Amino acid sequence: MIDVAAEARVSQTTVSLVLNHADGARLSPETRQRVIKAAAKLGYQPVRRGGAPAASAATTIGFVCDELSTDPWTAIGLDGVREKAWSHGLTVTVMATRGDADMEAAALAQLAALPLAGLVYATINTRLIDAPAWASPAPLVLLNCHAAGGAFASVVPGEVAGGHAATDVLIRAGHRRIGYINGEASMEAARHRLRGYRQALATADLPFDPDLVREGNWEPLSGYEATRALMALAHPPTAIFCANDLMAVGCYEALRELGLRIPDDVAVMGYDDREIAQHLHPPLTTVLLPHFEMGSIAAEWLIDAAAGSPARPRQVKVECPIVMRKSV
Known part of the structure; x- marks a missing residue:
């Protein structure tokens, strides 16, 4: 997606909206065509199975965040989680708490009652957090944040x-x-x-x-x-x-x-x-802040953990690549 975005001179979010046929997005026909042509030129096709969720007890990934709309980062990370989840036949259930402790507790309790493959707990700013009170056997991974002592696995930018x-x-x-x-x-x-x-x-x-x-x-x-x-x-x-x-x-x-x-x-x-x-x-x-890739890695970590795959590193730092243009 990074390569397609660079080729089409748009953001990763725009690439995702176009290639996932988000017809409600306010994008010009010219922008949509640029993205489609860039994806065809580079041979990029989003990987997805589509259709109904996987035939297993787990049907969704929970996504709890403090903010979703004040900056684009959490939404881009969510997009990465959603694409990876859907490629495995899973949906994503999203709850934004705006940092309210009572709302977060209610959100975590409601999600714990669902047939979860796992939970992504995300923050809009990269920071050290108190470990969330997660009372569920489903695995949890932190996105763009980390807990003291590595209490939970985390995915953060390098x-x-x-x-x-x-x-x-x-x-x-x-x-x-x-x-x-x-x-x-x-x-x-x-x-x-x-x-x-x-x-x-x-x-x-x-x-x-x-x-x-x-x-x-x-x-x-x-x-x-x-x-x-x-x-x-x-x-x-x-x-x-x-x-x-x-x-x-x-x-x-x-x-x-x-x-x-x-x-x-x-x-x-x-x-x-x-x-x-x-x-x-x-x-x-x-x-580039790699929030899309971070979200994808977080979802993959949960899917692997739910499937009993070998343990991954407790913290993954994702590369922040240079986007060369004309100012240097």
């Missing part, structure tokens, strides 16, 4: 490696002074991406300069303000790595105001691969 890979792209392009605009330090994703940035510098034998690091809040305005501050340094960076694509939008605006060209004067790297990344001018080189 954020340190993603930050390292993004910085390495800039280093390989010849940059030696690389600014970094991070998100809020209280968030695990921000800490891990920064760690990857620092590791890449160390690997290339480049010094870490704290003046080149600015903390933002994931929103475009903070990317704009941090970029202005970085470019006001006596020795400004020749490349800026933004810890998410929305801050990169603000970075683009600040560089344009300063009369600087991307990537001729300053290269820009994003993170997330939001829909907007491909529509910036020039299109933004970024890092």
